[in-house]
Amino acid sequence: MISYLIMALFILAGTMLYQGKWANLIAGYNTLSKEEKEKYDTPALCRFYGKMMFVISFSILLWEIGDALGSLLIFMFGTLLFIVSVVFTLVYSNSGSRFKK
Template sequence: MVGVIINLIMVIAFLILGIYLSKGKGAFLIAGYNTMSASEKAKYDEVTLCKFMGKMMYGLSFSIFLWALSDLLEIQLLFIIGMVLFAGLIVFILVYINTGNRFKKS
């Protein structure tokens, strides 16, 4: 039961971050972006980057919700699906952001 509560707290935290980022705010929360110099940051569309990360936070929170549901219902398959979704989203985020200059200003 403790695992369910911890996972639900994480879901709520990720949803709050997702909502905040979806509004185009909170770029200082994005690792790598927050350490760039001001001149480097000026090359990127901050609002689009934040909105993308907000959407990804929704996906990550859903996968964590599956972990909690797995623990609550004692269905191991839900945990496996949630873990595959979580890992897949992380890989997708890393590849999508680091290829194609999608978030650079034109």
């Protein structure tokens, strides 16, 4: 039950971020000054993190499906997807100047 609540919160946050809202939920971005925030392409940053929230919520769904079906393979695929997406997000968003104007 708690997993479904967490998944719903991730989908809600992903939807809001994808629409360009709730940018202050992005770690590090919320601590920038107004002048520093203007240097970033906020809509692109929000869209990227919104998509990543959808991927993470899908991995949580795979955990629940794997648990319900008793399939370790589906559960492990969800875990692999989660780990790869988190590592990708950290590397992609912090390397280079992808989201700077």
